[in-house]
Amino acid sequence: MMEHAKVNILLVDDQPAKLLAYEVILKELGENLVSVSSGREALEFLLKNDVAIILVDVCMPELDGFELAAMIREHPRFQKTAMIFISAIQVSDIDRLRGYEMGAVDYVPVPVVPEVLRAKIKVFAELYRKTRELERLNVELEDRVRARTAELEESHTRLVESEQRRSLAIAAGKMGSWDWDWTNGDCLWDEGQYQILGVDSGSFELTPGNIQSVFHPDDLHELREAWASFARGAKSYEAEFRIVRPTGEVRWCTGTAAASTxxxxxxIRxxxxxxxxTERKQAEERQSLLAREVDHRAKNALALAQSIVRLTRGENVKSYIHSVEGRINALARVHTVLSLSSWQGAETRKLIEEELAPYAMGEQVVLSGPEVQLLPATAQTVALALHELVTNSAKYGALSAQSGRLKVDWENHAGLLKIVWAETGGPRVEKPTTRGFGTRSVIASIESQLGGKAEFDWRPEGLICRLSVPLSSHHAAADLLPPQEATADANGLRRAER
Known part of the structure; x- marks a missing residue:
């Protein structure tokens, strides 16, 4: 290497603005600046190029600066490469010690002082040139020895290649490396590669047929095309693909490869x-599903709120507001219960307890029933029906007097939730000549929206209400209703009022 030949300085940061700032600061040094935005890109560049200095940000997604430094230091080619950490946060002595253990030669805090950074980089660049010059002289000496000791040269080469293949993998199977001899077809994997593909390194034979068998059938064609591109002069490729482990588990992987000529x-290789x-892919899918679920639930909640506002009746404005607030609060309570289960459903006892919480004092209220899980839409409708029963009982029934008693029983009878609401001990009950709005609301919501049944038995000693609610998703179609169909349900409630 000539004394003033340019050296590669690798800049690693996930923020483009910071990379640009480093390039501006170091431009006047006249060296070859290479910018990459992730640890993976840095490893790919190092696989094919020599680097004098690596300037790396401590805080990055996927691979942070400490992890990247540890991986680089495992490779014999880069055990003496100068690595400078840049940290935008206050670095403790423990963090500094960890960085030096991982191979850092220096720290540069943010904001970066241009003169200081240039001075550090210049020193290490010159040191790299001197080192490479010594290495060049040493290579010339080794070449003279190799000419006389061919067997020793071959043994040394094999040892170096084996060490290079071994050191490119991360523990726990998250990353693996492989090497393919283009001339004779020999293939070598490190332990990380075996772990990712879920095969045993002692029994899995590395043949083209066996290797292709672990790839997902839908991704094989694209990978074959990428492999064939090397024969057409391509130097590298990157692809995202699926593999199928012997257990049947499907995993997502990204692969990068580089050709040696x-x-x-x-x-030749x-x-x-x-x-x-896989974890990243699953997180992306969960995020997408969550966004769609939030949109769907918001529309459902708005449709229910719209129906409540339209259909509530009151003798005056104050009474109307009180009724609307009560029903909206009932909806809010069931929303809280559903949120705790990530909208997977609501347990029947929890739903009833939430509605009866203000009255569940002493022995006035008794609940009895097994654990029964309700679908989200079913839970919302049942909660509103229970709210009407609680409100009526608090005004006119058992919950309006200290002597009153309320017993709520429920059971799952072959996919049909049966709830029995029994009041005793309250004011004497007379069968109404017409149905009140609360009664009509319960009947309409249970029967029209859920395809169930609501029966009222007005006994002198207290009301007995029997609700039958289908538990299957087939009958809980309101969970998937668009706003126009929710409006249709509201119209059905109006017809029930008549």
Whole structure:
């Protein structure tokens, strides 16, 4: 290497603005600046190039600066490469010690002082040149020895190649490396590669047929095309694909590969890295599903609130507001119960307890029934029906007097939730000549929206109400109703009022 030949300085940061700032600061040094935005890109560049200095941000997603430094230091080629950490946060002595243990030679705090950063980089660049010059002289000496000791040279080369393949993997199977001899077809995997693909390194034979068998059938064609591209002169490729483990488990991976050529440009070896990104894929899918679920639930809640506002009656404005607030609060309570289960459903006892919480004092209220899980839409409708029963009981029934008693029983009878609401000990009950709005609301919501049944038995000693609610998703179609169908349900409630 000539004394003033440019050296590669690798800049690693996930923020483009910071990378640009480093380039501006270091431009006047006249070196070759290479910017990458992730640890994975840094590893890919290092696989194919020599680097004098690595300037790396401590805080990055996926691979932070400490993890990247540890991986780089495992590779014999980069055990003496200068690495400078940049940290935008206050670094403790423990963090500094950890950084030096991982291979950092210095720390640069943010905001960066341009003169200081340039001075540090310049010192290490010159040191790199001197080191490489010594290495060049040493290589010339080794070449003279190799000419006389061919057997020793071959043994040394094999040892170095084996060490390079071993050190490219992360523990726990998250990353693996492989090497393919293009000339004779020999393939070598490190332990990380075996772990990612879920096969035993002692029994799995590395043949083209066996290797192809672990890839998902839908991704095989694209991978074959990428492999064939090396024969057409391609130097590298990157792909995202699925693998199928022997257990049937499907995992998502990303793979990068780079080709090595001889002096005539012919491919002689292809080396690559495989990274398991299944957790990232699953997180992306969960985020997308959550966004759709939030949109769906919001529309449902708004449709229910709209129906409540339209259909509530009151003798005056104050009475109307009180009724609307009561029903909206009932909806809010069931929303809280559903949120705690991530909208998977609501347990019947919890739903009833929430509605009766203000009255569940002493022995006045008794609940009895098994654990029965309700679908979200079913839970919302049942909660509103229970609210009407509680409100009527508090005004005119058992909950309006200290002597009153309320017993609520429920059971799951072959996919049909049966709730029995029995009041005793309250004011004497007379069968109404017409149905009140609360009664009509219970009947309409249970029968029209859920396809169930609501029966009222007005006994002198107290009301007995029997609710039958289908538990299957087939009958709980309101959970998927668009706003126009929710409006249709509101119209059904109006017809019930008549």
């Amino acid at each position: 001889d002096k005539d440009g012919r491919v 292809v080396s690559g890295v495989t990274v398991d990104v």
